[in-house]
Amino acid sequence: MIRLENIGKQNGKQIVFIEASATIQRGEKVGLVGPNGAGKTTLFRMITGEELPDEGQVSTDRGVRIGYFSQDVGDMSGRSAVAEVMDGVGPVSTLAAEMAELEAAMGDPDRADDMDDIIARYGEVQHKFDELDGYALDGRAREVLDGLGFSQEMMNGDVGKLSGGWKMRVALAKILLMRPDVMLLDEPSNHLDLESLIWLENFLKGFDGAILMTSHDREFMNRIVGKIVEIDGGALTSYSGDYEFYRQQRAIAEVQQQAQFERQQAMLAKEIAFIERFKARASHAAQVQSRVKKLEKIDKVEPPKRQQTVRFEFQPAPRSGEDVATLKNVSKSYGSRTIYDGLDFQVRRRERWCVMGVNGAGKSTLLKLVAGASEPDDGSVSRGPSVKMGYFAQHAMELLDGERTVLETLEDSFPQAGQAPLRALAGCFGFTGDEVEKKCRVLSGGEKARLVMAKMLFDPPNFLVLDEPTNHLDIATKQMLIEALSRYEGAMLFVSHDRHFLAALSNRVLELTTDGMHAYGGGYTEYVERTGQEAPGLRG
Structure with missing residues (x-):
């Protein structure tokens, strides 16, 4: 279906591919893996024809339709989210636009002389539209958007007013509605909450076309793909089986x-x-x-190429008292919307609470209240006297000064520390050698997340409050963070949509639902077993 034969590709001085070959067969679901910068996006762009290989060839069977979801969604504005999604389907949306023009022409007295031709053309277009099941398209578009977490109000509102993350979901919905022969999906699990992620997982499992996808979510990839293509050192290697x-x-x-x-x-x-x-x-x-x-x-055997991985090393945290954080009779509203009314909740030493709930249930609000980043309207929030907190907020990466380097950022936070310990700290979080001189504005999302964590953990806290800490981390870095946090002896309160992270680190679950708060002893794995659901509101 798609063949890459002995391809060579060089970007500037970087050699991306050398005599690399791989195939994607009809209906195959393939995971594309490799370290950052290995050439995954370049490979997608060569398959779509946006880039050409320097050597070899990329060929696609005649008539094969390809849908490509990338992280660069482009401009969207001036129409509703539903209309934007339908526009990606191609012939159906073109026919719908022509039908609307012809309907307007039928009511135009100035075009009375052309009426026979207009009516004849309208009949042809309507027939094609009907053949392509166009009348069901609006319903299907809304079903996909609903699965990706959109309310009816958001579906009908101007797509230009949505945040970048929601525009990503619109771009993804376009590809899903299109149902091409091959979907190329570059990090489709980014920007999704757990409920939307599980819906997408089920959609892709039921899709009968071929899929080539990257994802930093190993659980998501494991449940979908049956083959892995690895990019490493310019070569493509195929493995039959899932990511594990x-x-x-x-x-x-x-x-x-x-x-x-x-x-x-x-x-x-x-x-x-x-x-x-x-x-x-x-x-x-x-x-x-x-x-x-x-x-x-003699043919020389090369030593194995070992992928570079970040190695997190946390210093032991000072011991806290038994009571880490206590919320008593807490109320919190935003405008007319009540988030909490009389909330009681407590975190004790060595408890690791993961907080779960649908969009708008108040997960981030709870973390802000506990961290002191937001004040309750009523009630009290207190932390134990010996508690030393580290707070990773979703917006923390936006607060980095783009003109400061990695090392200068650490020096700003710890002016008494001296360069040697701070360079060692940077090294633990993947900034080795000259990388400490990189300015924050050129850092990737994952690098920014690692820098924020380095700042948070240099002077070790005994209570970690983490709001989606893994959003921008690749699989290898995420695994290193999990291994480091599994050795951490302090208390934790965290939100994550990564099921591997949830299962590995939680020993308590706090579920926020429309009918109140439910606490579960045992971690995420036990929660799934007891409730029969992987997220609130979803049945397994």
């Missing part, structure tokens, strides 16, 4: 390659030692020459 199978196979292949490399290195060392020892002796000249020729012909 790929990780296992890659680890096995690394061990085998390392063993092969070491065996060959030992053999080479022996051969070179023999040559060095006897090269001056005429009696051994033939043997020496024979071994030199043998070494020239």
